[in-house]
Amino acid sequence: MKKIVSLNLAFLALVGWGVVARPGENESVPSPKAAPETPKQPGYTIYDHAEGDHKFRLVIPENQLVLRGILVVGPYSGGDSRAYHEQVWYREFLNQHGFAFLGATHFYLNDYKVMQAALKHLSNVTKHPELVNAPYVVTGFSAGGGFTRRLMEADPEKVIAGVIVGSTMKLRREITDDHRRVPICIINGERERGPGEGPGLAKHLEPVLAEHRPKGARWSWMAVQGVGHEFAGQEVLTMPILDAAVRLRYPNDGDVRKGPVKLKPLALESGWVADHTTWTNGMTTITPARSFRGDIAKSSWLPNEEVAFIYRAYSSFDKVLKITMPDPMSAKSEVFEAGSSVEIMLDDSGFMGWKKLELYNGATKVAERTKGPARFTVTDLRKGFHAFSVLGTDDKGRVRPSNPVLVVVR
Numbered sequence: 352m353k354k355i356v357s358l359n360l361a362f363l364a365l366v367g368w369g370v371v372a373r374p375g376e377n378e379s380v381p382s383p384k385a386a387p388e389t390p391k392q393p394g395y396t397i398y399d400h401a402e403g404d405h406k407f408r409l410v411i412p413e414n415q416l417v418l419r420g421i422l423v424v425g426p427y428s429g430g431d432s433r434a435y436h437e438q439v440w441y442r443e444f445l446n447q448h449g450f451a452f453l454g455a456t457h458f459y460l461n462d463y464k465v466m467q468a469a470l471k472h473l474s475n476v477t478k479h480p481e482l483v484n485a486p487y488v489v490t491g492f493s494a495g496g497g498f499t500r501r502l503m504e505a506d507p508e509k510v511i512a513g514v515i516v517g518s519t520m521k522l523r524r525e526i527t528d529d530h531r532r533v534p535i536c537i538i539n540g541e542r543e544r545g546p547g548e549g550p551g552l553a554k555h556l557e558p559v560l561a562e563h564r565p566k567g568a569r570w571s572w573m574a575v576q577g578v579g580h581e582f583a584g585q586e587v588l589t590m591p592i593l594d595a596a597v598r599l600r601y602p603n604d605g606d607v608r609k610g611p612v613k614l615k616p617l618a619l620e621s622g623w624v625a626d627h628t629t630w631t632n633g634m635t636t637i638t639p640a641r642s643f644r645g646d647i648a649k650s651s652w653l654p655n656e657e658v659a660f661i662y663r664a665y666s667s668f669d670k671v672l673k674i675t676m677p678d679p680m681s682a683k684s685e686v687f688e689a690g691s692s693v694e695i696m697l698d699d700s701g702f703m704g705w706k707k708l709e710l711y712n713g714a715t716k717v718a719e720r721t722k723g724p725a726r727f728t729v730t731d732l733r734k735g736f737h738a739f740s741v742l743g744t745d746d747k748g749r750v751r752p753s754n755p756v757l758v759v760v761r
Contacts, residue, residue: 395436395445398477402469405462408433409473409482410452412445419449419607420485420511420597421470423502425495427517431456432495439686440590440736443759447735448597451482463505481607486614488593489513492582497521500535507533511614512596512654514589517543517580519555520570531568532616534596534654538585540578561648567619571651572627573666587757588658588665590736591713595654623659625651631668634752657713664740664755671701672708672725672743672753687760689734697725697741697753707744712737732760 394413422444426432432454435441445452474482486509489499496518503510504524512534520537539552556572575583605612624643629636637659653659676696695710710718710727718727741753
Protein backbone atom coordinates (compact mmCIF):
# COMPACT_ATOMS: atom_id res chain seq x y z
CA MET A 352 0.00 0.00 0.00
CA LYS A 353 1.44 3.33 -0.99
CA LYS A 354 2.22 5.97 1.60
CA ILE A 355 2.12 9.69 0.84
CA VAL A 356 4.02 11.93 3.22
CA SER A 357 4.55 15.67 3.09
CA LEU A 358 7.64 16.80 4.99
CA ASN A 359 9.12 20.18 5.72
CA LEU A 360 12.92 20.18 5.67
CA ALA A 361 13.07 22.56 8.60
CA PHE A 362 11.74 19.64 10.65
CA LEU A 363 14.32 17.28 9.14
CA ALA A 364 17.06 19.68 10.19
CA LEU A 365 15.86 19.36 13.77
CA VAL A 366 15.89 15.56 13.88
CA GLY A 367 19.04 14.94 11.82
CA TRP A 368 19.72 13.23 8.53
CA GLY A 369 18.87 9.63 9.26
CA VAL A 370 15.58 7.99 10.00
CA VAL A 371 12.97 10.69 10.43
CA ALA A 372 11.76 10.81 14.02
CA ARG A 373 8.12 11.66 14.59
CA PRO A 374 6.78 13.37 17.72
CA GLY A 375 4.81 11.21 20.17
CA GLU A 376 1.60 12.25 21.92
CA ASN A 377 3.44 14.05 24.71
CA GLU A 378 6.10 15.60 22.50
CA SER A 379 6.01 18.74 20.44
CA VAL A 380 7.90 20.07 17.47
CA PRO A 381 9.47 23.49 18.09
CA SER A 382 7.48 26.22 16.39
CA PRO A 383 9.07 27.72 13.27
CA LYS A 384 8.65 31.06 15.05
CA ALA A 385 11.38 30.01 17.47
CA ALA A 386 13.96 30.64 14.75
CA PRO A 387 12.52 33.34 12.48
CA GLU A 388 15.95 34.18 11.10
CA THR A 389 16.18 30.75 9.43
CA PRO A 390 14.56 30.78 5.98
CA LYS A 391 11.96 28.09 5.38
CA GLN A 392 13.51 25.21 3.52
CA PRO A 393 11.52 23.74 0.65
CA GLY A 394 9.43 20.69 1.43
CA TYR A 395 8.55 17.69 -0.67
CA THR A 396 6.01 14.90 -0.97
CA ILE A 397 6.99 11.25 -0.67
CA TYR A 398 5.29 8.36 -2.46
CA ASP A 399 6.23 4.82 -1.44
CA HIS A 400 5.31 2.02 -3.82
CA ALA A 401 5.88 -1.74 -3.92
CA GLU A 402 6.03 -3.45 -7.29
CA GLY A 403 5.77 -7.03 -6.08
CA ASP A 404 8.54 -7.21 -3.50
CA HIS A 405 10.42 -4.36 -5.16
CA LYS A 406 10.25 -1.21 -3.01
CA PHE A 407 10.51 2.25 -4.52
CA ARG A 408 10.29 5.80 -3.23
CA LEU A 409 9.47 8.80 -5.40
CA VAL A 410 10.11 12.25 -3.95
CA ILE A 411 8.62 15.40 -5.50
CA PRO A 412 9.60 18.96 -4.47
CA GLU A 413 6.63 20.96 -3.25
CA ASN A 414 4.92 23.25 -5.76
CA GLN A 415 6.64 21.49 -8.68
CA LEU A 416 3.93 21.52 -11.34
CA VAL A 417 5.92 19.73 -14.05
CA LEU A 418 8.64 17.15 -13.34
CA ARG A 419 11.31 17.75 -15.97
CA GLY A 420 13.34 14.65 -15.12
CA ILE A 421 14.20 12.04 -12.50
CA LEU A 422 17.33 11.75 -10.36
CA VAL A 423 17.75 7.97 -9.93
CA VAL A 424 20.05 6.84 -7.12
CA GLY A 425 20.63 3.10 -7.02
CA PRO A 426 21.33 1.34 -3.70
CA TYR A 427 24.39 -0.73 -2.98
CA SER A 428 23.84 -4.46 -2.62
CA GLY A 429 21.64 -5.04 0.42
CA GLY A 430 21.30 -1.28 0.88
CA ASP A 431 18.47 1.22 0.72
CA SER A 432 18.68 4.49 -1.22
CA ARG A 433 15.10 5.60 -0.58
CA ALA A 434 16.10 8.21 2.02
CA TYR A 435 19.04 9.59 0.05
CA HIS A 436 16.92 12.54 -1.03
CA GLU A 437 17.63 13.94 2.45
CA GLN A 438 21.28 14.46 1.51
CA VAL A 439 21.74 18.11 0.79
CA TRP A 440 23.30 17.85 -2.67
CA TYR A 441 20.54 15.57 -3.99
CA ARG A 442 17.79 17.64 -2.41
CA GLU A 443 19.02 20.89 -3.91
CA PHE A 444 19.53 19.26 -7.30
CA LEU A 445 15.79 18.44 -7.32
CA ASN A 446 14.87 22.00 -6.44
CA GLN A 447 17.22 23.61 -8.93
CA HIS A 448 16.24 21.49 -11.92
CA GLY A 449 12.61 20.61 -11.21
CA PHE A 450 13.41 16.89 -11.00
CA ALA A 451 11.86 14.10 -8.94
CA PHE A 452 13.96 11.61 -6.95
CA LEU A 453 13.71 7.82 -7.24
CA GLY A 454 15.36 5.47 -4.77
CA ALA A 455 14.89 1.80 -3.94
CA THR A 456 15.88 -0.91 -1.51
CA HIS A 457 17.81 -4.19 -1.76
CA PHE A 458 19.21 -3.40 -5.21
CA TYR A 459 15.87 -3.97 -6.90
CA LEU A 460 16.62 -1.18 -9.32
CA ASN A 461 18.63 -3.67 -11.36
CA ASP A 462 15.44 -4.62 -13.22
CA TYR A 463 14.65 -1.77 -15.61
CA LYS A 464 11.26 -3.22 -16.57
CA VAL A 465 10.21 -3.26 -12.93
CA MET A 466 11.36 0.35 -12.58
CA GLN A 467 9.32 1.33 -15.64
CA ALA A 468 6.23 -0.39 -14.23
CA ALA A 469 6.72 1.45 -10.92
CA LEU A 470 7.03 4.81 -12.68
CA LYS A 471 3.90 4.14 -14.72
CA HIS A 472 1.96 3.44 -11.52
CA LEU A 473 3.44 6.46 -9.75
CA SER A 474 2.63 8.73 -12.68
CA ASN A 475 -1.05 7.92 -12.13
CA VAL A 476 -0.95 8.19 -8.34
CA THR A 477 0.90 11.50 -8.32
CA LYS A 478 -1.08 12.96 -11.22
CA HIS A 479 2.22 13.57 -13.00
CA PRO A 480 1.71 11.66 -16.26
CA GLU A 481 4.90 13.23 -17.60
CA LEU A 482 6.94 10.90 -15.35
CA VAL A 483 6.83 8.18 -18.01
CA ASN A 484 8.52 10.58 -20.46
CA ALA A 485 11.01 12.15 -18.04
CA PRO A 486 14.74 11.63 -18.77
CA TYR A 487 17.13 10.44 -16.07
CA VAL A 488 20.34 11.43 -14.39
CA VAL A 489 21.69 8.38 -12.61
CA THR A 490 24.24 7.61 -9.93
CA GLY A 491 24.91 5.05 -7.24
CA PHE A 492 27.60 3.36 -5.19
CA SER A 493 28.84 -0.19 -5.76
CA ALA A 494 25.85 -2.23 -7.05
CA GLY A 495 24.03 1.11 -7.42
CA GLY A 496 26.85 2.19 -9.71
CA GLY A 497 26.31 -1.03 -11.63
CA PHE A 498 22.69 -0.04 -12.13
CA THR A 499 23.81 3.31 -13.53
CA ARG A 500 25.66 1.41 -16.22
CA ARG A 501 22.72 -0.93 -16.88
CA LEU A 502 20.25 1.91 -17.21
CA MET A 503 22.53 3.60 -19.73
CA GLU A 504 22.70 0.32 -21.67
CA ALA A 505 18.92 -0.25 -21.51
CA ASP A 506 17.74 3.23 -22.50
CA PRO A 507 20.55 5.55 -23.63
CA GLU A 508 18.17 8.05 -25.23
CA LYS A 509 16.63 8.84 -21.84
CA VAL A 510 19.85 9.04 -19.79
CA ILE A 511 21.19 12.59 -19.58
CA ALA A 512 24.34 11.49 -17.73
CA GLY A 513 25.51 8.99 -15.14
CA VAL A 514 28.18 8.75 -12.44
CA ILE A 515 29.28 5.26 -11.39
CA VAL A 516 30.90 5.15 -7.95
CA GLY A 517 32.80 2.10 -6.75
CA SER A 518 32.00 -0.12 -9.72
CA THR A 519 33.16 -0.91 -13.24
CA MET A 520 31.94 -0.69 -16.84
CA LYS A 521 31.16 -4.38 -17.31
CA LEU A 522 29.09 -4.01 -20.46
CA ARG A 523 26.48 -6.68 -21.10
CA ARG A 524 25.24 -5.81 -24.60
CA GLU A 525 26.43 -4.40 -27.88
CA ILE A 526 27.40 -0.77 -27.46
CA THR A 527 26.37 1.72 -30.13
CA ASP A 528 27.05 5.39 -30.72
CA ASP A 529 23.82 6.14 -28.82
CA HIS A 530 25.45 4.64 -25.71
CA ARG A 531 28.76 6.35 -26.31
CA ARG A 532 27.02 9.73 -26.51
CA VAL A 533 25.87 9.46 -22.88
CA PRO A 534 28.34 11.26 -20.56
CA ILE A 535 29.47 8.70 -17.97
CA CYS A 536 32.04 9.14 -15.21
CA ILE A 537 33.44 6.25 -13.16
CA ILE A 538 34.94 7.12 -9.76
CA ASN A 539 36.89 4.35 -8.06
CA GLY A 540 39.11 4.21 -5.00
CA GLU A 541 42.80 3.61 -5.57
CA ARG A 542 42.61 0.69 -3.11
CA GLU A 543 39.40 -0.90 -4.37
CA ARG A 544 39.68 -4.60 -5.10
CA GLY A 545 38.13 -6.69 -7.81
CA PRO A 546 36.83 -10.16 -6.87
CA GLY A 547 39.75 -12.13 -5.42
CA GLU A 548 42.22 -9.51 -6.61
CA GLY A 549 44.65 -6.99 -5.24
CA PRO A 550 44.00 -3.24 -5.07
CA GLY A 551 42.93 -1.40 -8.17
CA LEU A 552 40.17 -1.85 -10.73
CA ALA A 553 42.28 -0.61 -13.64
CA LYS A 554 42.38 -4.03 -15.32
CA HIS A 555 38.58 -3.93 -15.59
CA LEU A 556 38.28 -0.34 -16.78
CA GLU A 557 41.28 0.31 -19.00
CA PRO A 558 40.27 -2.20 -21.72
CA VAL A 559 36.73 -0.78 -21.90
CA LEU A 560 37.97 2.79 -22.24
CA ALA A 561 40.69 1.72 -24.67
CA GLU A 562 37.98 0.27 -26.93
CA HIS A 563 35.31 2.94 -26.69
CA ARG A 564 37.10 6.27 -26.12
CA PRO A 565 38.66 6.20 -29.63
CA LYS A 566 35.14 5.57 -30.95
CA GLY A 567 33.91 8.79 -29.36
CA ALA A 568 32.66 7.66 -25.95
CA ARG A 569 31.94 10.66 -23.70
CA TRP A 570 33.26 8.67 -20.73
CA SER A 571 35.68 9.49 -17.94
CA TRP A 572 37.36 7.67 -15.09
CA MET A 573 39.46 8.46 -12.04
CA ALA A 574 40.78 6.71 -8.92
CA VAL A 575 40.74 8.60 -5.61
CA GLN A 576 44.12 8.30 -3.90
CA GLY A 577 44.13 6.31 -0.65
CA VAL A 578 40.44 5.36 -0.89
CA GLY A 579 39.00 1.85 -0.95
CA HIS A 580 35.48 0.65 -1.60
CA GLU A 581 33.73 3.32 0.43
CA PHE A 582 31.77 6.57 0.45
CA ALA A 583 34.50 9.20 0.51
CA GLY A 584 33.13 12.51 -0.72
CA GLN A 585 32.68 11.49 -4.37
CA GLU A 586 29.77 13.93 -4.64
CA VAL A 587 32.33 16.74 -5.09
CA LEU A 588 32.67 15.56 -8.70
CA THR A 589 29.36 13.71 -9.11
CA MET A 590 27.09 16.69 -8.59
CA PRO A 591 28.92 19.16 -10.88
CA ILE A 592 28.90 16.52 -13.64
CA LEU A 593 25.17 15.82 -13.33
CA ASP A 594 24.39 19.52 -12.99
CA ALA A 595 26.45 20.44 -16.07
CA ALA A 596 24.92 17.61 -18.10
CA VAL A 597 21.36 18.79 -17.45
CA ARG A 598 22.25 22.35 -18.40
CA LEU A 599 24.05 21.25 -21.56
CA ARG A 600 21.79 18.44 -22.80
CA TYR A 601 18.25 19.41 -21.81
CA PRO A 602 16.70 21.34 -24.73
CA ASN A 603 15.23 24.76 -23.99
CA ASP A 604 11.97 23.74 -25.60
CA GLY A 605 11.90 20.29 -24.00
CA ASP A 606 8.41 19.54 -22.67
CA VAL A 607 7.87 16.13 -21.04
CA ARG A 608 4.11 16.71 -21.14
CA LYS A 609 4.21 16.30 -24.92
CA GLY A 610 6.36 13.17 -25.01
CA PRO A 611 9.95 12.00 -24.46
CA VAL A 612 12.53 14.78 -24.55
CA LYS A 613 15.10 14.57 -27.34
CA LEU A 614 18.34 15.23 -25.49
CA LYS A 615 20.99 17.36 -27.14
CA PRO A 616 24.19 15.50 -28.10
CA LEU A 617 27.44 17.00 -26.90
CA ALA A 618 30.06 17.48 -29.58
CA LEU A 619 33.35 15.77 -28.75
CA GLU A 620 35.34 18.88 -29.59
CA SER A 621 33.27 21.00 -27.19
CA GLY A 622 34.51 19.09 -24.14
CA TRP A 623 37.79 18.79 -22.28
CA VAL A 624 40.11 15.80 -21.96
CA ALA A 625 42.15 14.58 -18.99
CA ASP A 626 45.23 12.35 -19.37
CA HIS A 627 45.07 9.29 -17.07
CA THR A 628 48.83 8.84 -17.20
CA THR A 629 49.36 12.11 -15.30
CA TRP A 630 47.38 11.44 -12.09
CA THR A 631 50.57 10.75 -10.16
CA ASN A 632 52.66 13.60 -11.64
CA GLY A 633 51.62 16.20 -9.08
CA MET A 634 48.86 17.68 -11.24
CA THR A 635 46.62 15.91 -13.73
CA THR A 636 46.90 17.30 -17.25
CA ILE A 637 43.67 18.66 -18.73
CA THR A 638 43.19 20.34 -22.09
CA PRO A 639 40.40 21.34 -24.48
CA ALA A 640 39.38 18.24 -26.45
CA ARG A 641 40.22 19.88 -29.79
CA SER A 642 43.81 20.43 -28.57
CA PHE A 643 44.46 17.03 -26.98
CA ARG A 644 47.42 15.20 -28.55
CA GLY A 645 47.83 12.35 -26.09
CA ASP A 646 46.59 8.76 -26.15
CA ILE A 647 42.78 8.86 -26.43
CA ALA A 648 42.64 5.28 -25.13
CA LYS A 649 44.11 6.49 -21.81
CA SER A 650 42.05 9.63 -21.44
CA SER A 651 38.82 10.93 -19.97
CA TRP A 652 36.27 13.10 -21.77
CA LEU A 653 34.68 15.81 -19.62
CA PRO A 654 31.69 17.96 -20.62
CA ASN A 655 33.23 21.40 -20.06
CA GLU A 656 36.07 23.38 -18.54
CA GLU A 657 34.29 23.74 -15.18
CA VAL A 658 34.12 19.98 -14.68
CA ALA A 659 37.67 19.55 -16.00
CA PHE A 660 39.07 21.86 -13.31
CA ILE A 661 37.24 19.95 -10.58
CA TYR A 662 38.39 16.63 -12.04
CA ARG A 663 41.99 17.88 -12.04
CA ALA A 664 41.86 18.89 -8.39
CA TYR A 665 40.18 15.65 -7.33
CA SER A 666 42.22 13.19 -9.41
CA SER A 667 45.73 14.58 -8.78
CA PHE A 668 47.73 12.44 -6.33
CA ASP A 669 50.02 13.65 -3.53
CA LYS A 670 48.31 16.95 -2.88
CA VAL A 671 50.46 19.40 -0.92
CA LEU A 672 47.61 21.81 -0.21
CA LYS A 673 44.46 20.81 1.66
CA ILE A 674 41.27 22.81 2.11
CA THR A 675 40.19 22.28 5.71
CA MET A 676 37.30 24.75 5.85
CA PRO A 677 34.58 24.33 4.94
CA ASP A 678 34.94 20.81 6.27
CA PRO A 679 34.40 18.46 3.30
CA MET A 680 32.15 16.34 5.53
CA SER A 681 29.92 19.29 6.45
CA ALA A 682 28.44 19.27 2.96
CA LYS A 683 26.39 16.27 4.05
CA SER A 684 24.06 18.55 5.99
CA GLU A 685 24.97 22.16 5.31
CA VAL A 686 23.41 24.36 2.67
CA PHE A 687 24.21 28.06 2.22
CA GLU A 688 21.68 30.76 1.42
CA ALA A 689 22.10 32.74 -1.80
CA GLY A 690 24.01 35.95 -1.10
CA SER A 691 25.89 34.57 1.90
CA SER A 692 29.66 34.22 2.34
CA VAL A 693 31.95 31.25 2.89
CA GLU A 694 35.44 31.03 4.40
CA ILE A 695 38.01 28.90 2.53
CA MET A 696 40.95 27.89 4.75
CA LEU A 697 43.98 25.83 3.70
CA ASP A 698 46.56 23.68 5.38
CA ASP A 699 49.69 24.79 3.48
CA SER A 700 52.20 22.99 5.70
CA GLY A 701 53.16 20.71 2.80
CA PHE A 702 53.80 23.68 0.50
CA MET A 703 55.39 26.22 2.81
CA GLY A 704 57.37 27.99 0.11
CA TRP A 705 54.37 29.04 -1.92
CA LYS A 706 54.56 32.33 -3.78
CA LYS A 707 51.00 32.45 -5.02
CA LEU A 708 47.68 30.88 -4.11
CA GLU A 709 44.79 31.12 -6.56
CA LEU A 710 41.24 30.22 -5.55
CA TYR A 711 38.96 28.76 -8.22
CA ASN A 712 35.23 28.24 -8.26
CA GLY A 713 35.09 25.52 -10.89
CA ALA A 714 37.21 27.02 -13.67
CA THR A 715 36.68 30.63 -12.60
CA LYS A 716 39.44 32.33 -10.66
CA VAL A 717 37.81 34.26 -7.81
CA ALA A 718 40.76 35.33 -5.62
CA GLU A 719 44.55 35.36 -5.31
CA ARG A 720 47.08 35.72 -2.47
CA THR A 721 50.82 36.31 -2.72
CA LYS A 722 51.42 36.57 1.02
CA GLY A 723 49.69 36.31 4.33
CA PRO A 724 47.56 33.51 5.75
CA ALA A 725 46.32 30.75 3.46
CA ARG A 726 42.66 31.67 3.55
CA PHE A 727 40.02 33.35 1.43
CA THR A 728 36.52 34.76 1.86
CA VAL A 729 34.02 34.34 -0.96
CA THR A 730 31.03 36.67 -0.79
CA ASP A 731 27.65 36.90 -2.48
CA LEU A 732 27.31 33.20 -3.30
CA ARG A 733 24.88 32.42 -6.08
CA LYS A 734 22.42 29.54 -6.18
CA GLY A 735 23.91 26.26 -7.37
CA PHE A 736 26.84 23.91 -6.82
CA HIS A 737 30.23 25.46 -6.17
CA ALA A 738 33.37 23.30 -6.22
CA PHE A 739 36.23 25.37 -4.79
CA SER A 740 39.88 24.43 -5.24
CA VAL A 741 43.23 26.19 -4.97
CA LEU A 742 46.25 26.23 -7.26
CA GLY A 743 49.50 26.96 -5.47
CA THR A 744 52.73 28.11 -7.17
CA ASP A 745 56.15 27.81 -5.50
CA ASP A 746 59.40 29.71 -6.05
CA LYS A 747 60.45 27.24 -8.78
CA GLY A 748 57.27 27.82 -10.75
CA ARG A 749 55.74 24.45 -9.89
CA VAL A 750 51.94 24.50 -9.69
CA ARG A 751 50.04 22.10 -7.45
CA PRO A 752 46.30 21.76 -6.74
CA SER A 753 44.42 21.38 -3.47
CA ASN A 754 41.53 19.03 -2.93
CA PRO A 755 38.16 20.40 -4.12
CA VAL A 756 35.28 21.04 -1.70
CA LEU A 757 31.62 21.24 -2.61
CA VAL A 758 29.46 24.12 -1.39
CA VAL A 759 25.72 23.91 -2.05
CA VAL A 760 23.79 27.17 -2.25
CA ARG A 761 20.01 27.34 -2.10
